[in-house]
Amino acid sequence: MATLGIDGTGQRLLRRLNPGPGGWQVGLATVATVGVALGLSALLIAVTGGSPTASTKALYQGSMATPAAWSTSLLYVAPLLLVAVGACVSARSGFFNIGQEGQVLIGALAGAWVGLRLAVPGPLLLVLVLLASVVGAGVWAGLSALMYRFRGVNVVVSTMLMTFLAQQLISFAVNTPWLLQESRLGRGTLSPQSNPVPENARLASLGEYPNLQLNGGLVLAVVVAVVLALVMARTRWGFRLKMVGLNPAAARHAGVRVGALGGIALAISGALAGLAGALLLTSPVGTNRLQPGMSLNIGWDGLLVALVARNNPLLAIPVAVLFGVLRAGGSFLAATGVPSFLVDVVKALLVLAFVAPPVVIGMLRRRRLADQPATPTTPTTPTAAVASPEPGDPSVPATPTASVPNPRGTAPEPPDPGDAGTAGTKDAMEGRLA
Amino acid sequence: MDVDDQLTPALTLRGVSKRYGPVVACDAVDLAVRPGEIHGLLGENGAGKSTLMKILLGLVHRDAGTITRGTEPVEIDSPQVAADLGLGMVHQHFSLIEPLTVWENVILGDTGRIDRAAACAQVEEVSRRYGLPIDPHARIDRLSAGERQRVELIKCLRRDPSILILDEPTSVLTQAESAELFTVLRRVVQAERRAVILISHKLAEIMAATDRVTVLRRGAVAFHGATKDTTAQQLARQMVGREVSLQSESAALGLLPVERPEPVEGVAPAAGNAATPERPAALRLREVTLLVGGLPVLDKLSLDVAPGEIVGLYGVEGNGQATVGELLSGLLVPDSGTVELDGRPVDLVRPGALHTAGLGIVPEDRHHSGVVLDMSVAENLVMKSLAGVTARGVLSRRKMHRIAQRQMAEFNIVAPSPDTPLRSLSGGNQQRVVLARELSAGPKALVAAQPTHGLDVGAIEDMYVRLRQAAAEGVAVLLISTELEEVMALANRIAVISSGRIVGVLPTAEATAERLGMLVGGVSH
Numbered sequence: 001m002a003t004l005g006i007d008g009t010g011q012r013l014l015r016r017l018n019p020g021p022g023g024w025q026v027g028l029a030t031v032a033t034v035g036v037a038l039g040l041s042a043l044l045i046a047v048t049g050g051s052p053t054a055s056t057k058a059l060y061q062g063s064m065a066t067p068a069a070w071s072t073s074l075l076y077v078a079p080l081l082l083v084a085v086g087a088c089v090s091a092r093s094g095f096f097n098i099g100q101e102g103q104v105l106i107g108a109l110a111g112a113w114v115g116l117r118l119a120v121p122g123p124l125l126l127v128l129v130l131l132a133s134v135v136g137a138g139v140w141a142g143l144s145a146l147m148y149r150f151r152g153v154n155v156v157v158s159t160m161l162m163t164f165l166a167q168q169l170i171s172f173a174v175n176t177p178w179l180l181q182e183s184r185l186g187r188g189t190l191s192p193q194s195n196p197v198p199e200n201a202r203l204a205s206l207g208e209y210p211n212l213q214l215n216g217g218l219v220l221a222v223v224v225a226v227v228l229a230l231v232m233a234r235t236r237w238g239f240r241l242k243m244v245g246l247n248p249a250a251a252r253h254a255g256v257r258v259g260a261l262g263g264i265a266l267a268i269s270g271a272l273a274g275l276a277g278a279l280l281l282t283s284p285v286g287t288n289r290l291q292p293g294m295s296l297n298i299g300w301d302g303l304l305v306a307l308v309a310r311n312n313p314l315l316a317i318p319v320a321v322l323f324g325v326l327r328a329g330g331s332f333l334a335a336t337g338v339p340s341f342l343v344d345v346v347k348a349l350l351v352l353a354f355v356a357p358p359v360v361i362g363m364l365r366r367r368r369l370a371d372q373p374a375t376p377t378t379p380t381t382p383t384a385a386v387a388s389p390e391p392g393d394p395s396v397p398a399t400p401t402a403s404v405p406n407p408r409g410t411a412p413e414p415p416d417p418g419d420a421g422t423a424g425t426k427d428a429m430e431g432r433l434a
Numbered sequence: 435m436d437v438d439d440q441l442t443p444a445l446t447l448r449g450v451s452k453r454y455g456p457v458v459a460c461d462a463v464d465l466a467v468r469p470g471e472i473h474g475l476l477g478e479n480g481a482g483k484s485t486l487m488k489i490l491l492g493l494v495h496r497d498a499g500t501i502t503r504g505t506e507p508v509e510i511d512s513p514q515v516a517a518d519l520g521l522g523m524v525h526q527h528f529s530l531i532e533p534l535t536v537w538e539n540v541i542l543g544d545t546g547r548i549d550r551a552a553a554c555a556q557v558e559e560v561s562r563r564y565g566l567p568i569d570p571h572a573r574i575d576r577l578s579a580g581e582r583q584r585v586e587l588i589k590c591l592r593r594d595p596s597i598l599i600l601d602e603p604t605s606v607l608t609q610a611e612s613a614e615l616f617t618v619l620r621r622v623v624q625a626e627r628r629a630v631i632l633i634s635h636k637l638a639e640i641m642a643a644t645d646r647v648t649v650l651r652r653g654a655v656a657f658h659g660a661t662k663d664t665t666a667q668q669l670a671r672q673m674v675g676r677e678v679s680l681q682s683e684s685a686a687l688g689l690l691p692v693e694r695p696e697p698v699e700g701v702a703p704a705a706g707n708a709a710t711p712e713r714p715a716a717l718r719l720r721e722v723t724l725l726v727g728g729l730p731v732l733d734k735l736s737l738d739v740a741p742g743e744i745v746g747l748y749g750v751e752g753n754g755q756a757t758v759g760e761l762l763s764g765l766l767v768p769d770s771g772t773v774e775l776d777g778r779p780v781d782l783v784r785p786g787a788l789h790t791a792g793l794g795i796v797p798e799d800r801h802h803s804g805v806v807l808d809m810s811v812a813e814n815l816v817m818k819s820l821a822g823v824t825a826r827g828v829l830s831r832r833k834m835h836r837i838a839q840r841q842m843a844e845f846n847i848v849a850p851s852p853d854t855p856l857r858s859l860s861g862g863n864q865q866r867v868v869l870a871r872e873l874s875a876g877p878k879a880l881v882a883a884q885p886t887h888g889l890d891v892g893a894i895e896d897m898y899v900r901l902r903q904a905a906a907e908g909v910a911v912l913l914i915s916t917e918l919e920e921v922m923a924l925a926n927r928i929a930v931i932s933s934g935r936i937v938g939v940l941p942t943a944e945a946t947a948e949r950l951g952m953l954v955g956g957v958s959h
Binding site for chain 1: 765786803817827
């Protein structure tokens with residue numbers, strides 16, 4: 001894990017960054033699969049009548065070529081990153097939230113209501129808008145936790161289904177004059193959208209540069225990512241969260257209130273998605289109005305960011321940048337005539353390329369271990385930190401058991417290499433005991 | 435072979451052996467099952483009953499010996515062959531699909547077109563013939579354990595087996611349901627001249643229901659004869675009977691140190707003083723009842739463990755001792771009754787309450803609730819005492835490392851560093867991590883559930899030394915085990931559990947094979 005070591009020397013840091021056995025294989029395989037994905041994408045563009053080189057160029061121009069293009073890319077990065085960090089938190093707890101798309105909308109709804117209905121002067125309004133979105137979407141996601149707590153409703157299912165509910169709610173809000181539908185000016189027909197939020201409820205750019213805009217939202221998102229990464233890696237709360245995710249039984253055993261902690265993680269994840277929704281409302285990504293389609297699939301894409309970043313909030317930052325670039329470049333590409341859905345296909349291929357290698361290599365490794373007979377192996381060698389070998393040390397060959405009929409069925413145990421390996425060993429053990 | 439028998443056995447096994455590596459599961463077993471009789475197969479865990487039956491069903495291949503069906507030698511090399519030979523088995527654990535109906539479960543595995551009416555008719559026909567009333571349209575998940583057992587029986591009997599094998603059929607049944615089952619079996623045997631093999635560890639059942647009995651001990655036939663010519667006491671002795679060999683043989687295997695530990699100061703030699711009334715119990719279970727599906731898994735179980743003593747909770751698997759372990763891990767909440775530590779009842783609903791109250795536990799399945807495999811050794815060592823390594827909610831890695839390193843040295847945990855993921859440690863070292871964490875918390879009582887399961891000899895020895903040491907330091911140790919040697923070697927007193935009840939508590943010195951065997955078989959005094 002690439003958490004930053006504040007108490008460590010360079011050596012410690014290096015050791016922690018060492019991906020461990022198989023890590024380099026995963027890295028190499030990822031490079032290879034990304035290559036394959038890019039090749040396939042080029043092929044796809046060529047087959048559909050486009051020019052791969054021209055498309056690549058368009059993609060680049062739309063996302064990175066100019067400061068203006070970068071500004072657009074980075075506008076997308078902030079909400080993507082927030083959603084992804086939230087997904088990391090909930091995934092860490094084992095309570096998987098996949099309803100970010102709806103939570104983004106609910107956040108935007110709550111923010112828009114506060115922004116349009118409360119007449120508060122100055123930047124305080126912006127703060128209130130952001131707070132409202134956090135609370136609104138946090139409560140919305142918390143409903144799923146309550147459903148799980150009291151009715152045992154699967155969290156994955158309920159968070160996802162709540163997305164559709166959220167979409168209907170937004171639609172209702174912007175079609176209902178007394179709620180949030182835009183006010184009538186003259187005799188024009190009314191669109192299903194709200195009024196734009198006032199100026200003092202919008203996120204401004206930091207500094208004044210020609211063409212380059214660094215939106216405040218990006219800073220907010222990066223700060224949130226770093227803070228949550230530290231909280232998860234360094235605090236007691238983060239420790240418990242990790243325990244709940246990896247082994248709820250052991251966590252409960254150690255005195256953790258598993259349900260409550262999971263519920264909080266779910267609410268945090270929803271709150272961050274809501275904040276992303278507020279950014280979509282208040283930053284110049286869209287029209288500063290509440291609209292049914294304003295979530296722009298940020299909720300789903302943010303999930304993909306977390307997936308590619310393997311639930312590591314810090315790793316999510318560069319991945320979110322990559323996705324933002326693809327988004328901005330994709331819109332530009334569509335403007336040049338290449339069907340925009342191709343960009344989605346490219347994105348999907350890239351996600352697969354990043355996600356598949358560790359899974360496949362893990363599977364191969366497990367199969368290899370399962371194929372091996374449960375032969376006694378010497379466990380890992382002791383270091384100087386450990387006292388000298390003692391009678392119970394398994395690395396010292398103990399009393400010969402092989403020649404004596406042994407009613408216990410004990411054989412020198414192999415180390416537990418993984419689930420499949422353990423299962424194999426267990427079977428062998430039970431066989432002996434039968 | 436008995437001379438008084440006129441009939442050709444339906445099935446004869448001669449000299450059947452099976453080894454798994456160095457372990458002999460079946461050692462030249464002879465068994466003859468005659469039509470028209472119920473043949474009891476009695477033995478403890480690991481006596482070789484299951485292996486023998488797996489050989490008969492074609493699931494396991496024997497190393498030596500012959501199997502004769504009627505007069506013809508046969509080779510059972512697959513379950514299909516076993517079925518063709520008329521061997522049918524009802525397994526201990528039901529293999530029914532709960533959301534499906536009775537008739538659907540019964541015809542499961544048939545080929546060809548599904549004929550619902552015919553299937554239902556057949557279920558009804560079989561159920562009438564054997565007195566197994568059941569509604570073919572009922573869903574399995576609505577049925578009681580006894581009714582499910584009936585469905586399993588119908589499934590088996592429908593194929594018209596000439597030899598019916600039942601593996602611990604009463605383990606989930608009530609008294610009345612068991613009696614009913616044996617009536618049906620009697621009918622099957624007498625009216626239709628089928629043969630039944632009844633596998634059980636319950637003496638009363640064997641005495642009441644069988645015509646002949648074979649006792650297996652450590653893979654070999656320890657006793658064989660007509661049930662009416664034997665007594666429960668005799669069977670009990672044969673089933674357990676190894677008091678003579680126990681200490682010396684274990685020592686020869688290097689499993690246990692020969693000498694027993696000296697009782698510590700202030701701890702009365704528990705022998706002859708089972709009640710130890712003068713000392714208050716550190717751990718007390720009071721009338722604990724736990725129901726699963728309406729059946730009591732623990733039935734008003736009461737047990738005391740005093741400081742400084744090791745109490746062995748011994749019994750055949752499936753009699754509730756695993757449940758006691760889970761209860762004391764805080765994973766189950768009893769329906770009634772209390773768990774007390776130092777005289778104070780513990781609120782079992784609150785997570786971690788037992789730990790806070792001073793109960794350490796080495797759980798039976800350490801991967802399930804004992805450790806987090808994907809966390810480091812250090813993290814696993816401190817996970818229950820996070821307060822000691824945090825300041826204002828922030829973890830101190832340095833403190834964690836210091837504590838981990840100290841415990842690793844103290845408990846001989848072999849790992850490259852405290853940061854090593856626990857998954858990469860050997861089972862023995864993982865178990866040492868659990869023990870180190872639990873003992874370092876300074877518990878008043880320690881529960882060790884099957885603490886040496888799957889460990890190598892060195893780790894077992896280490897575990898024994900630690901448990902004795904803990905007891906010597908005044909910790910009340912409850913050892914839950916299905917290994918008699920282990921219990922005999924460690925415990926001051928042995929509490930025998932059967933069907934979720936403590937049927938007797940014996941000082942180890944008075945624990946003879948016969949008395950233990952009777953208790954294990956569910957016969958109290």
